[in-house]
Amino acid sequence: MIQRSLTLFGGLFVLILLVGWVMGLPFTSSRLVEAAAYALIALGLNIQWGYGGLFNFGIMGFLMVGGAAVTFISFPVNPAFWAGEGPAMLGKALLAFAVGALIVLAARKSDRIGISGKWKTALTVIAWFVGYCLYRSQIDPAAAYIESAAGGGWVGGLGGHPVLGWIFGGILAAGIAYIVGKICLGLRTDYLAIATIGISEIIRALIKNMDWLTRGTLTVSPIPWPTPLPQAFQADGMDGYSALLSARAGYLLLAIIVLALVMWLISRAYAGPWGRMMRAIRDNHIAATSMGKNVTARQLEIFVFGSVLMGIGGAMLVSFVQIFDPSSYQPINHTFLIWVMVIVGGAGNNWGALFGAILLWLIWVISEPLSKAVFDFVSSWSTQFGWGAIPEIEARSAQMRVFVLGLVITIALRFAPRGLIPEVVKREG
């Protein structure tokens, strides 16, 4: 088993060297930073799916939350917003939200004063409606004002350190995961998958359209780095190429430190009594319940833990590319890709998830230039035969990576359903 893992990681290392040799160091270095962030996200999914057997298909939503959080914390302060009436109006909207929430809560508790059955249902629906109208009546003018020139265009950031933003991304993702988990975790697997996709689409729609908070499709850039930017190295008298590489090396180092820390923590958790209990719940939750484990609470716990890593990973990605663009988030790139990483790597095994994340990210990014090369070759061949060249090679090869991803997952399910580095099942006693 260990020999197999070492061989696979050795092969991966050779692949990275090969990519570095063919595509150049600037390309490879930035892909490696992204791979580290994706590895963090894949570990989050591995906690949820591999440890706990929870079917989270809403990864995209958590990545967006992390991205929005780091944008909010680390982007420079927008003085025009704070000088205007925006903060006061937002405060009123928040108050309206709180009042609305209180009305709904009161309606939910109305059986205390003798209203029950159908009347309570009707009252709850009305309370939701009233609360919604109340909130809309305050937030709509506030949003319109902030988006106007007088309000400063949008809320802006807080000017904090990006690492604080990553932590905040994790916390925010945890909060949302708690609500989602409370709502959805009672559902069986396929329903849970569909419900989480639905919620991630709701999150996407909100972040994309709340222009006052996130600037929506106008995008936010440049988001600061936690480590020195290439420009800082250039100011020190380095040439452009080595400044770029040094800056990326710094970011990569930070990402690897975070990754190693997380890896160490979750491996300890997996090996400990907590991990054993989680596997017991995953494999047979009825038996686990009968042993006195609180299955619902434990599953909620694991859902929140996994989502924290997704939030941090999403924040790291946004910090790195320096732009937060809500319309660039797609279920294929940000949910399905991560599922393929975990399943191909080996669900339930942290090294497997790590391996799968790096391998799949490399496959994902090199399948475009690779298929372009293949198309160019076929095209020159068909031109020789007089059949003419393949039209629009650039656009077509960009679409090939989706096909390659589908092919990889199909092959993996057929021939290695437990992944390349499968979970080790220990038999104790």
Place this chain on the structure above:
Amino acid sequence: MTELVFFTNQVIISGLVLGCIYALGAIGITLIFGILRFAHFAHSELMTGGAFVAFLLASAFAAWGIVTPIPTGFVVLPIAMVLAAILALGIDKGFYAPLRKRGAKPVTLLIASIGVTLMIQGLIRLFFGAGSYSFFENEPKEVFRFDLASIGSTRPLVITEPQILMILVTFVSVLALHFFLTRSRLGKAMRAMADNADLAQVSGINTALVVRVTWIIAGALGCMAGTMLALDVTLKPDLAFNIILPIFAAAIVGGLGQAYGAIAGGLLIGFAETLAVFNWTMVLRPLNAILPDWMQLPPTLALVPTEYKLTVAFVILVVTLLVRPTGIFKGASS
């Protein structure tokens, strides 16, 4: 009366059209869930793929100079449906049957169906690029405007030819499906297998045949839904991928495994989406005359802003899953 006609144009017609498309897609999903017990995500690609097959056939008809009285998309629909059914059977043989034979869990099949989604989507984009196509490049899209001045409306009632045909075709196919499920031997066998697969098998039902028929129906209806959607708007590679979740919502709201539930759910989601973004001021404007000044209606009075239209389906989905996970009609919950 103008307000009523406006309401008909904006809500009844577009809600019905959207509801028909959702219903046709949801029938396939719900049948597959009932028989094979897994959520088939690749259904969106059956729809898009079917629409592209129909588009190719329509282009071929146009190239051969065949002129038809109704839009070519509808003329080629039966051929496209047969081809899509064959495609669906092929996908099952190639991807799902081997996994089922190994005794894989429904979750594995679900992930496999996502793999199939990605592969078909990749292939469609490879051949057709990322642009959009229209069925009405060579022929006009006929729009009927009924002048309703006689009943006091200043606006005409607007409906396009494909929309009328779409509603008719949906109605006919739903009726045909109903008779198939209730009257034919095979249809009864399908319902029996959806109820209890083991019991159906020991009572001598040919389950392999039932599975094949399920894929044929799902593929054919998926192709029909996809083509109709493409006829109503435009054809693009992510045509159905974007609406697969509302379709799932329709299937779940109706109760997974219930064919009639899928129809009801589809119409419900379709109308809910159009009603939620409908601007009520347009209908209630006459009230402004009798309301006091401080209660005048604002220029837009919609339940949710237009950009959240698709979100409505997800909210309904999540609420249904919470309040009544088995759907309106009691669905399978195994």
